[in-house]
Amino acid sequence: xxxxxxxxxxxxxxxxxxxxxxxxxxxxxFSNLRWxxxxxGRGPVSLTIMTFSENTKSNGRYTATLDxxxxxxxxxxxxxxxxxxxxxxxxxxxGFQKLVFxxxxxxxxxx
Amino acid sequence: DAGITQSPRHKVTETGTPVTLRCHQTxxxxxxxxxxxxxxHGLRLIHxxxxxxxxxxxxxxxxxxxxxxxxxDFLLTLESATSSQTSVYFCAISETGDGNExxxxxxxxxxxx
Numbered sequence: 395x396x397x398x399x400x401x402x403x404x405x406x407x408x409x410x411x412x413x414x415x416x417x418x419x420x421x422x423x424f425s426n427l428r429w430x431x432x433x434x435g436r437g438p439v440s441l442t443i444m445t446f447s448e449n450t451k452s453n454g455r456y457t458a459t460l461d462x463x464x465x466x467x468x469x470x471x472x473x474x475x476x477x478x479x480x481x482x483x484x485x486x487x488x489g490f491q492k493l494v495f496x497x498x499x500x501x502x503x504x505x
Numbered sequence: 506d507a508g509i510t511q512s513p514r515h516k517v518t519e520t521g522t523p524v525t526l527r528c529h530q531t532x533x534x535x536x537x538x539x540x541x542x543x544x545x546h547g548l549r550l551i552h553x554x555x556x557x558x559x560x561x562x563x564x565x566x567x568x569x570x571x572x573x574x575x576x577x578d579f580l581l582t583l584e585s586a587t588s589s590q591t592s593v594y595f596c597a598i599s600e601t602g603d604g605n606e607x608x609x610x611x612x613x614x615x616x617x618x
Binding site: 398428435436437438439440443483485490491493494495496497498 | 547
């Protein structure tokens with residue numbers, strides 16, 4: 395069964411600190427992996443997308459890594475800001491019209 | 506929200522009533538999707554469309570129907586709403602259906618009493 399598991403479920407960090415979110419997947423075949431940010435009451439917005447051959451992708455203070463051998467990805471947030479408080483969703487594409495969504499990590503950045 | 510609007514944004518209805526949610530895009534993307542988002546679940550695909558009048562089922566399509574009469578509009582209908590359909594509904598659009606990025610609308614919160 396295709397699955398995407400994210401950890402932790404929720405996380406609280408102090409403003410200015412770094413954090414890393416994890417995504418493990420059992421999806422086959424693998425096409426690409428995305429990280430989305432979802433603010434409360436809004437739709438998800440794409441942060442990064444990585445294909446099989448890419449192992450790192452950055453978007454400002456967000457850096458995603460992918461290890462296709464172990465089927466793991468991480469999202470590292472550097473120098474967190476209050477505006478980083480959101481849910482972060484890992485999504486794996488198994489091909490045409492086959493997206494598998496994780497349940498997300500809820501991040502709260504505290505002043 | 507990438508030129509995507511959803512209406513209504515909030516709706517409360519009673520069990521057994523019909524409900525229609527509308528998604529409107531200004532991006533001229535071919536593919537449109539309806540998802541539901543519930544606590545403890547990832548986003549789940551209800552139906553999608555790959556062109557005008559062309560639609561297909563997703564993993565949780567029971568109790569829902571869709572229609573797409575124009576490129577820019579994709580309607581989701583609950584023929585007879587049930588409490589289990591209380592959820593947040595998201596519309597998404599994509600230029601291609603082969604794993605290309607999907608852009609999401611702002612969502613509709615539906616409560617069925």
